[in-house]
Amino acid sequence: MKHYFNPMSRGVTTDWMLKELDVPHEQIIIDFSTGENNSPEYRKINPMGKLPALVDGETVVTEVAAICAYLADKFPEKELAPEAGSTERATYYRYLFIAGNTVEPAFSLATFGIEHPQPSSAGWGDMSRVLATIETLTPNVGWALGKQFTAADVVFGGLLDFSMVFKLFEASPKVADYVERIRGRPAYRETHGAFINMGGSSE
16 A cells, blocks of 8 residues: 655544554655645646545545545454444444534634635534534543544544644633543554644643
8 A cells, every 4th residue: 555645734644544553555755845746646646636645556545534434444453443334333424524524624714714605505504513513523531432442533533633733723621632532642643743743742
């Protein structure tokens, strides 16, 4: 497997996922400063010119949640996904998809002081609904699915961590505690050096 990555991209999340799995792969760093992500060679892999991307033989996977889900299913013995067809799997999907489909778009607009003119027509609604949903989905103890840490925590928890570091929202005590649990994981600490240096994680 080849993981196309830059430590200052969303690829930090898939790098973390790979470290949680502890599986062999080739890490290929794409240099933003030279525009390597927009090179014809890389655009053949991901026409968006975005990171991360995972190439597994003839299979190309882009988008953070898709890569994490693919990896969790490829290595079921690592138990980073609930059993297919289980009720836990449905909850797991919710966490995977809400991060990129709902939370990130709302936060991205808010960063620029933009509010959707018709919240009822936007998939993420408005910020008050997004924050209420984050609060509801954040576990009081343990992980998104209970005792089992999964790719749902990498994707959902990883986005909350990023959003706290860059002050995209003010986390409640419950959310802050959950993110602190995430920041204590060895694989997180191995892959999030830049965040730790920014004060995003305690020593």
